[in-house]
Amino acid sequence: MLRETDCKGKVKIVKSQHYFQAIAPVAVLLVMTGCNRKAAPPAMPPQQVSVVTLRAQPVEIHTSLPGRTEAFEIAQVRPQVSGVIEQRLFTEGTDVKAGQQLYQIYAAPYQAAYDSAKGQLVRAQAAEMTARAKLARYGQLVRAHAVSQQDYDDALAAEKEAQGEILTAQGQVERAAVDLGYTKMNAPISGRIGRSILTVGALATANQSNNVAIVTRLDPIYVDVNLPATELLRFRRELAQGRLQREGDNAASISLQLEDGTTYEHAGRMEFSEVNVDESTATVVVRAIMPNPDKMLLPGMYVHAQLTEGTDPQALLVPQEAVSRNSHGDPQVWVVDQDNKVNLRQIQTSQAIGTDWLVTGGLRSGERVVTVGVQKIHPGATVTPVEAQPAGKAG
Template identity: 40%
Template sequence: MHARFRMRLGFCQGSILLILALSGCARHQADVLGDRASTVEVSVLSMAPQKLVERTELSGRLSALNVADVRPQISGIVQKRLFTEGSEVSAGQPLYQIDPAMYQATYDQARGVLAKAEAMLSDAKTKSSRFAELVKINGVSKQDYDDAVAVVNEDRADVLADRASLETARINLGYTRITSPISGQIGVSSVTAGALVTAEQTTALATVQAIDHMYLDVTRPSVNWLRLRKEFNTGHLKQSGNQGATVHIVMEDGSDYPQPGTLAFSDITVDQTTGSVTLRVVVPNPEHELLPGMFVRAELDEGVDEQAMLVPQLAVTRTPDGQATVWLAGADGKAHQAPVRADRAYGDRWIISQGLKAGDRVVTSGAGQLQDGAPVKVTDTQASNAPAAGSAAAHG
């Protein structure tokens, strides 16, 4: 009986040990499977500083460097037009002829009045000189001599006034031939021969525009202007050239204009309604390919960032309060979420100004399954290469 009891007890103990062994194996296998299930496979971008040109794209309309409206300075009838519409004209070139008959008569009359005044002055001077000798021997009274001197002064004043009248008449006679105030291309004439024009009219007879160089006025937010000034002052950005910002022009049809422009100046006043600053660009136009009023795009190379950090836009997420974050694959094999500053786009990437350093591995795919501290397995590592040239713009 004791032997049978010992056999049953041994059998029970063996069964318990087998159950415990099988249970331990199951738990171990579950732990292994669980670890494998929680590890996320990701692709990463290894960060490295890059050199890129800060470029901003703005739009605007072209205007001529010099514009002059041709208007009459006297009234009269237009006798003839002396130019071909749309042609090149030079400064001082006659454009219109106004009937000069009345102004010629006024000029001739002024010449006669002046000649008469000069003759009277000459006679008064002779009489005054004669009285000057006679008054010494009491041949005339002192009063007569004083009167003669006064007449000389009056006649001299009349001569000065008549000379001014003659000069006015000469100027008005010259205005009967209307000339071009500047060199450039002249547009459509608003009058023909026989038309009456007046000195007070507001309608220009024609407009001359100098288009060998063109102005392009564009605007940009003042906050961007302040950011650029700060980055230049701190050395984060450097001028892209000795001449300052250069400008690349893109035509309305998307083609590139071959002549580069230069940034001439920026306005010193911020528009109170738009909060923007006006920038003026000067563009060479030797072939007259550009026309006033044409709409173009201007790409401004504002500076060079020697230590730019770029990440794909899809790798950056934002919290409900707007904070930009990226996922990093740490050296410990775990994922970590890092806050960054991504306020400017460059092509299809964000420029990261804060939060990343060289060597950081930014998760570019698989981030949707990550949790902070979760194990990750890097399956693909890409180097941070410079993207194609793009425009840097503030995120808003």
């Protein structure tokens, strides 16, 4: 581009060939840019998600609680008389029957005391016979005024005294017999006996504080669990409201999970619940009785007890994979409304039943809950819900 001044002094702009050569590439670039401009991309289709439609159904409600096993009966064997142990008549760790002899204490001193007491009884009986005969003779003589009334009264008193001596002697015989019987230490109950504390030749002392053996009845066996007072109140409230229905004996049944994770094969029943709440733990002791024919359960074992509370006829179950937690730990789910829009909703759950959560609030029967695809949705988004296939029917 050149500037020229004419004869009149006006400036003229002359476009040279170099000017057109300079702007030509720019023009071509602008034309190409306009040709390559594309239209706005089309809207994305709604995200496909898997949903389950909640349906009210009857569900058996269980409560799982930790507990300890307790012996049904337990007896500590202690000597009732003193003496040296002559024999031990049982095998440690075996079952014994009630009344079965376990130990023999040296019995000679007690046999002698028994024989002496019997002799005293015979002497007392003989003295009573003499006194009775004398009283009979004096009865005839006093009527004939052959003896004084005082002599008769003395004979009557002597006969009564002789009867008292017989009773005293009989008591001594019975006491001696009891002591002689105590030299045979018998099992007070039927059950399994543990180790023997005393051996043959050891001295046993009457009424000693330490036992010589323990007999435990293992079948059946108790299971004591601590039920929180709040759970007891909830259980009774739901029964009163009709939400839970108890059906015969099944409502009081209890099953056990052992400490190694296995399930105990026999079911038991609830025996009773304590009438007072433990102030330190705010729990109520619930005692169950369990059959134990194989003696697998031993006193003091730690177990998990499942108490069958009853049946909820209108229970709602939501799959566990559909439930997430917010920053406060509260459960929440994605719910699809009638317009196929999703919203995040907080719910209330009580316990796990299989692979589901039991819902106690926040959801209604007939609502749809997202189970798969929650990572790609946001509140208010439109989705394409697809009903999830039940387990075992997916092909």
